[in-house]
Amino acid sequence: MNLKFVFFLGCLFLFATGAIAQSYFGFHTGINSGKFSGDSPRNFIYKGLLQFNAGFDFDIKLKKDLYLAVSPNYLRSGSRLQYPYENEEEEIKEYRDSIKLKIQMLTLPIHLNIISENDKWQYIGGFELGFPVQALADNTSKEIDISDEFNSVMVSMIFGVGYRIPIAESYLAINLGYSQGLTNLARNLEDPESYMPRIRFTSFRLTTIYMLPIGKVAKN
Numbered sequence: 233m234n235l236k237f238v239f240f241l242g243c244l245f246l247f248a249t250g251a252i253a254q255s256y257f258g259f260h261t262g263i264n265s266g267k268f269s270g271d272s273p274r275n276f277i278y279k280g281l282l283q284f285n286a287g288f289d290f291d292i293k294l295k296k297d298l299y300l301a302v303s304p305n306y307l308r309s310g311s312r313l314q315y316p317y318e319n320e321e322e323e324i325k326e327y328r329d330s331i332k333l334k335i336q337m338l339t340l341p342i343h344l345n346i347i348s349e350n351d352k353w354q355y356i357g358g359f360e361l362g363f364p365v366q367a368l369a370d371n372t373s374k375e376i377d378i379s380d381e382f383n384s385v386m387v388s389m390i391f392g393v394g395y396r397i398p399i400a401e402s403y404l405a406i407n408l409g410y411s412q413g414l415t416n417l418a419r420n421l422e423d424p425e426s427y428m429p430r431i432r433f434t435s436f437r438l439t440t441i442y443m444l445p446i447g448k449v450a451k452n
Contacts, residue, residue, distance in 0.1 A: 255446050256291040256299075262407075262439030266309030268333065268417070268431040276313045278431075281332060283308040289441055291345060299345040307362070309435055310334040332370040335382070335433075338363045341390055354394045360411060362386035362433075380419065386433060387415045394441075405441040410434070 265280040287305035294300055313331040343358020363385055369376045392409030413432035 255293055256289070256402075256443040257446050258289045258291075258402075258441055258443035259287070260289055260303065260305075260439050260441040261286040262437055264307065264309050264435045264437040266311060266335075266433065266435040268311040269413075269434055276330065279312040279314055281310045281312050281334070283310065283334075285309070285339075285437065285439070287339075289443060291443060297347040297349070299347070301341070301343050301345050301356075301358075303341045305339045305341060307337045307339050308334070309337070309433070310367075311433075330371065333367065333378070334370060335367045336365045337386075338365060343390055345394075347396075351398070352396055354396055354405065354407075356390065356392040356394065356407065356409060358390055360388040360390050362388060364417075382417055383415070383419050385415075386413060386417055388413045388433070392437075402442065402444045405443065407437070407439045407441060409437045409439065411437065 261284070263282060263284050265282050267280045268278045285305055285307040287303055289301065289303045291299040291301050310333045313333060339360055339362045341358060341360040343356050343360075346355045346357075348354070364379065364382045366377070367379045367382050369378050388411045390409055390411045392407055394405045394407035397404040397406075412434050415432070416430055417433050418431050
């Protein structure tokens with residue numbers, strides 16, 4: 233709970249900072265395909281799970297073509313566990329869905345936006361802090377709370393590219409990004425029967441962002 237409190241205090245601080253700087257404020261929504269990587273229990277494999285994310289954005293201008301971006305975000309993601317079986321007719325091994333591992337997180341991406349000379353493209357690179365709120369194992373018949381299997385904080389590296397569409401002084405951006413977990417997400421490292429003996433979280437994200445200037449933004 234303390235981490236969530238710090239998360240929201242940080243958001244308020246960033247908003248106050250943005251309000252006095254030459255900056256943009258906006259909101260975003262999108263879809264993400266998440267996947268766990270690393271150890272999987274009993275010969276299972278991890279596959280992607282399509283979910284959504286939404287949040288707010290603060291872009292603080294550092295230079296003409298460089299912005300510091302902070303994007304408090306609510307993320308629903310996870311991964312599918314698939315088990316192997318023998319296809320006797322075709323004599324091959326195939327995999328079928330067994331359990332969906334669903335995770336809800338508050339995340340705080342902090343990254344740089346580098347703007348191209350024609351103001352059409354932006355290149356993104358930075359880090360993201362993730363705070364798991366709830367995790368469930370869903371096997372279609374019931375859901376089991378597995379939140380205790382997760383660490384309380386996750387650190388990821390993020391990078392991507394976006395296309396900017398000007399709308400008067402505001403703009404719309406469509407970003408394609410990738411997040412790679414740098415820290416282990418699982419807590420129960422000594423339990424071989426754990427859903428997640430030792431894993432990291434990765435995701436691809438397609439996000440639409442609408443940004444409005446705060447105050448008067450000078451023309452480049």
